[in-house]
Amino acid sequence: MGKVKQTIVSFVPSPSPDVMGYKIYIEQVPNPVSYDSKSYDIGNNTSIDISTLPDMTTTDGIYNIGITAYDDSNNESSMSIMENVSLDFLAPDAPGGITITRI
Amino acid sequence: MKKLVLIVFFVFVSNVHSANLREFDIYEYWIPTGEFLTVEWQAVENAKYYQFKIIHEETGRVIKFDNSIALTKTFTMPKTGHYVCYVRACESETNCSDWAISVDPTFATVKDAKRAWRCYAYIASPGIITIK
Numbered sequence: 001m002g003k004v005k006q007t008i009v010s011f012v013p014s015p016s017p018d019v020m021g022y023k024i025y026i027e028q029v030p031n032p033v034s035y036d037s038k039s040y041d042i043g044n045n046t047s048i049d050i051s052t053l054p055d056m057t058t059t060d061g062i063y064n065i066g067i068t069a070y071d072d073s074n075n076e077s078s079m080s081i082m083e084n085v086s087l088d089f090l091a092p093d094a095p096g097g098i099t100i101t102r103i
Numbered sequence: 104m105k106k107l108v109l110i111v112f113f114v115f116v117s118n119v120h121s122a123n124l125r126e127f128d129i130y131e132y133w134i135p136t137g138e139f140l141t142v143e144w145q146a147v148e149n150a151k152y153y154q155f156k157i158i159h160e161e162t163g164r165v166i167k168f169d170n171s172i173a174l175t176k177t178f179t180m181p182k183t184g185h186y187v188c189y190v191r192a193c194e195s196e197t198n199c200s201d202w203a204i205s206v207d208p209t210f211a212t213v214k215d216a217k218r219a220w221r222c223y224a225y226i227a228s229p230g231i232i233t234i235k
Contacts, residue, residue: 012230
């Protein structure tokens, strides 16, 4: 297991005063992201490293990402979407055997 | 005591460019929570001031109640749901007209036509997403 770089998703917060938190939705291309896609409640954060989300996919690929705001009744806003995001979660294999040549 | 006879015609004046008008039995203006809205009404003879209130339909809660000598009121809707506006003319504390209600087409107008209307507040979506 190598060291995987962070993938920080940030967004401009909803201007509504009754926002209680945000949800992030993710779907692998070619499927469109929707309210039925895999989602994560990220609380009041407007910036998050998605590689640290529990059960987050670790498959490299192209993804559609959506963000919604919700209120205290769990009403959700329409979705802000970023399409065709290339995510790389897997570190390359480690280099092979190391040798030292004495000159 | 003489009761004021109110014929208030009032109208939604949107200063929100994104307001959507949805035509059901009652016209609905769809506005994000927190946006400033303005309604206005016509003057009533002998009225000293006007009382204005807004009720959140889902909870029945009065979210704004003001006395005003002006013929307009600007307000925001604090949470999602439907909102109905009320206005009445007063000569004194004990002599006010009946309430004119925005869902009563006798008193309300939409685009200069007598139409019932109310507002629906929705939660605004987040803005631009960036990834790095």
